[in-house]
Amino acid sequence: MSGLSETERAGCKKILKSMAKGDLYSLSDTVTNKMIVVENAAEAVETVISFSKNAEELLRRKKVQRDLIFRYLAGEGVAMPPNSEKHQLVQRTLELWSPVKDETKERHPSQTPTDSANEKAEESLSTNVNAEEGFDPLVLGKQFCLWFFQILNSQNVSLGQQPQDWGPQHFWPDVKLRLLARAGSEQMEEFQGSELVSLRLLALTRDERLLLSPNLEAQGLRALASPHGLVLVAVAGTIHREAACLGLFEQIFGLIRSPLENNSWKIKFVNLKIRGQEALGGTEMTAPALTYNSAELQLLCS
Structure with a gap:
C-alpha cells in the first residue's frame, strides 16, 4: 500500500493522467518490476500510485517529466519561472500538498x-x-x-x-x-x-x-x-x-x-x-x- 495522503493521491492522479499512454504503461512496468500487467490507463494510474512509497519518489521518476509537473502547478494557480529545474518543481508540488498550513x-x-x-x-x-x-x-x-x-x-x-x-x-x-x-x-x-x-x-x-x-x-x-x-x-x-x-x-x-x-x-x-x-x-x-x-x-x- 502506498504512503500517499488523499491530497497527494489526487494530485498524482492528475499528473499521471496527463502523461502519454506509452510512458504511463512503461512507468507501471518499472514500479512493479513487470510483475503486474495492466489492462488500461486507469489501472496503470492506480498501480503506479499503489506501488509508490511516497509522493516524492513518484514525482522524481524519469518518466514523470519536468513539463508535466510545470503544467500541473500552473493549472493549480502556482506560478513558477519557466526555466525552473525539475527538482524545484517537485519541491514546490510537495509543499502544495503538505498539510502543514491550514x-x-x-x-x-x-x-x-x-x-x-x-x-x-x-x-x-x-x-x-x-x-x-x-x-x-x-x-x-x-x-x-x-x-x-x-x-x-x-x-x-x-x-x-x-x-x-x-x-x-x-x-x-x-x-x-x-x-x-x-x-x-x-x-x-x-x-x-x-x-x-x-x-x-x-x-x-x-x-x-x-x-x-x-x-x-x-x-x-x-x-x-x-x-x-x-x-x-x-x-x-x-x-x-x-x-x-x-x-x-x-x-x-x-x-x-x-x-x-x-x-x-x-x-x-x-x-x-x-x-x-x-x-x-x-x-x-x-x-x-x-x-x-x-x-x-x-x-x-x-
Missing part, C-alpha cells in the same frame, strides 16, 4: 478531492474577504488570481484536468474586455457583456490551448481599492502552450461586490495585454514584472 486548502481549492472544490473557491472570494477596517486589497488580489487562473487554465484539455465552473456568472452583465495582442503586428479586440467576455477568455485556454501562469510575487502583482467599492487587481505572467513559453501577459481586473449574491466579488472589466516572444526583444521571461505603476492604476479607479 490556509492552503482555502488558497488552493482544487486540493480538496471532493466535488465541493468550486464552492470553496467561490467562498474564498466572498465570505473570507470582508470589507472591514483591516481589508487588504492585496490579499484579495492574490486570492482572486489563484482562483481565476485555476478555473480558466482548467479548461485547457492538454492539462488533463476536470474543467471547473467557468461562465458568465463570474462577471457583471455589462462587463467590458479590452484585449491587446502584440505578436508581430498589433491587434485590439473589445467585447461587452458577460456572455461574450467569458467566451472570449475561455477561447484562450480551451481553443487556443494557452496556459496563463501569473507571477504572484511582489513585482508581478498589485492591488488597490477605491472609496466607491471598486478593487483593481493587476498581474503579470507568462503564456505557454505545452512546453513552449510564447510570451508575457499583463492583466488588470476591476472587481465589485454583488450584494444580491452573498457579497461575492464579480468582474466589472478586464484589460488584457499580450506580448509574443518576438515583440519582447530580450525582456526577462522568468518572473515578469508589471509595467503599470500605481498612478496609472489610480486613474482606472477614478
Whole structure:
C-alpha cells in the first residue's frame, strides 16, 4: 500500500493522467518490476500510485517529466519561472500538498478531492474577504488570481484536468474586455457583456490551448481599492502552450461586490495585454514584472 495522503493521491492522479499512454504503461512496468500487467490507463494510474512509497519518489521518476509537473502547478494557480529545474518543481508540488498550513486548502481549492472544490473557491472570494477596517486589497488580489487562473487554465484539455465552473456568472452583465495582442503586428479586440467576455477568455485556454501562469510575487502583482467599492487587481505572467513559453501577459481586473449574491466579488472589466516572444526583444521571461505603476492604476479607479 502506498504512503500517499488523499491530497497527494489526487494530485498524482492528475499528473499521471496527463502523461502519454506509452510512458504511463512503461512507468507501471518499472514500479512493479513487470510483475503486474495492466489492462488500461486507469489501472496503470492506480498501480503506479499503489506501488509508490511516497509522493516524492513518484514525482522524481524519469518518466514523470519536468513539463508535466510545470503544467500541473500552473493549472493549480502556482506560478513558477519557466526555466525552473525539475527538482524545484517537485519541491514546490510537495509543499502544495503538505498539510502543514491550514490556509492552503482555502488558497488552493482544487486540493480538496471532493466535488465541493468550486464552492470553496467561490467562498474564498466572498465570505473570507470582508470589507472591514483591516481589508487588504492585496490579499484579495492574490486570492482572486489563484482562483481565476485555476478555473480558466482548467479548461485547457492538454492539462488533463476536470474543467471547473467557468461562465458568465463570474462577471457583471455589462462587463467590458479590452484585449491587446502584440505578436508581430498589433491587434485590439473589445467585447461587452458577460456572455461574450467569458467566451472570449475561455477561447484562450480551451481553443487556443494557452496556459496563463501569473507571477504572484511582489513585482508581478498589485492591488488597490477605491472609496466607491471598486478593487483593481493587476498581474503579470507568462503564456505557454505545452512546453513552449510564447510570451508575457499583463492583466488588470476591476472587481465589485454583488450584494444580491452573498457579497461575492464579480468582474466589472478586464484589460488584457499580450506580448509574443518576438515583440519582447530580450525582456526577462522568468518572473515578469508589471509595467503599470500605481498612478496609472489610480486613474482606472477614478
